[in-house]
Amino acid sequence: MKFTVLAKNDLRGSLRSLYVLYVDLFTILKCSIFRSSLDLRTQIRWEFFHMYMKFMFIFKNFLVASNRIKVSQSINQDFKRKGFVLLGRASSDSSELSAHVESLFLSQSPEKYNVLPRKYDPVISNHVFKILTKFSHSIESIFQSHFQTYWISVYKTSPGESTGDSSFVWHQDADPRPLLKIFIYLNDLTKKNGAFRTFDRKFSRLLFNKGFISNSPEHRINSQKLITEDVAASSHWIEGSAGTVFIFDNNLIHKGTFPEEGYRTVISIEIYPSKNKLDSTNVANPLSMPVIDDFPLSPYINRYMPTEQAPH
Numbered sequence: 001m002k003f004t005v006l007a008k009n010d011l012r013g014s015l016r017s018l019y020v021l022y023v024d025l026f027t028i029l030k031c032s033i034f035r036s037s038l039d040l041r042t043q044i045r046w047e048f049f050h051m052y053m054k055f056m057f058i059f060k061n062f063l064v065a066s067n068r069i070k071v072s073q074s075i076n077q078d079f080k081r082k083g084f085v086l087l088g089r090a091s092s093d094s095s096e097l098s099a100h101v102e103s104l105f106l107s108q109s110p111e112k113y114n115v116l117p118r119k120y121d122p123v124i125s126n127h128v129f130k131i132l133t134k135f136s137h138s139i140e141s142i143f144q145s146h147f148q149t150y151w152i153s154v155y156k157t158s159p160g161e162s163t164g165d166s167s168f169v170w171h172q173d174a175d176p177r178p179l180l181k182i183f184i185y186l187n188d189l190t191k192k193n194g195a196f197r198t199f200d201r202k203f204s205r206l207l208f209n210k211g212f213i214s215n216s217p218e219h220r221i222n223s224q225k226l227i228t229e230d231v232a233a234s235s236h237w238i239e240g241s242a243g244t245v246f247i248f249d250n251n252l253i254h255k256g257t258f259p260e261e262g263y264r265t266v267i268s269i270e271i272y273p274s275k276n277k278l279d280s281t282n283v284a285n286p287l288s289m290p291v292i293d294d295f296p297l298s299p300y301i302n303r304y305m306p307t308e309q310a311p312h
């Protein structure tokens with residue numbers, strides 16, 4: 001009797017281990033093929049959405065010959081190859097934006113991670129809209145369509161230690177492929193004070209093939225062992241002066257870094273394809289409305305888009 005119970009428990013344990021192995025192998029396969037550990041249904045829905053947006057872009061261009069937008073193939077190819085591109089520097093008046101944001105952080109007691117409260121701020125909103133408009137040609141070249149924003153956050157990091165399963169250790173965001181992120185640096189950033197760090201597409205795939213998974217706290221902690229100092233040396237530090245704007249695929253293996261000294265202030269913008277050109281409401285809303293999710297399950301519904309919810 002005792003033997004039968006033990007045998008049953010062994011069998012149950014073995015089946016559970018086999019199931020865990022199957023789930024992990026499937027996740028690695030998804031990362032290798034789709035570059036994201038996100039569930040396949042959501043990924044396919046987003047892929048079709050992107051195809052539709054690209055089609056609409058070409059169709060609109062075809063109809064309005066006088067207003068034809070020529071996408072830059074070199075930016076598109078560069079992004080496809082690396083998974084990130086430096087868009088350039090925001091105009092010189094971005095120092096006004098930096099000064100304004102720093103003055104708002106003065107009202108908060110400094111933590112290792114501070115986020116600006118979500119409320120309508122015309123200075124931030126106008127500057128971000130101007131910056132996105134300035135780089136719209138490059139962004140449209142990457143998407144091969146117009147684009148829209150989802151949430152936008154402004155945050156400041158100060159010296160501190162990262163916990164084992166946070167976004168300050170190596171990870172991927174497990175987002176749909178057509179969802180990208182833009183960072184606007186509001187102060188000069190180097191390795192010393194918190195520059196962003198990422199592997200390129202080729203190296204990220206290599207790590208996925210070796211079994212890098214970060215979609216659960218346990219996997220994230222375990223996967224750090226794969227990134228030894230030698231491996232980490234192949235990653236890119238995105239250093240840049242205040243006003244630097246860059247776009248990246250958050251499904252690359254990347255991490256935020258806490259400053260050893262000084263601080264880092266950044267505007268982080270989630271962005272994805274759209275049928276229409278960006279309008280200012282779609283910058284004001286994501287800055288002021290609460291962040292509920294990382295991305296919409298249906299890309300056709302953007303909670304930050306409705307004009308009736310525009311702040312006054």
Ligand SMILES: [Fe+2]
Binds near residue numbers: 250
């Ligand atoms: Fe991340």
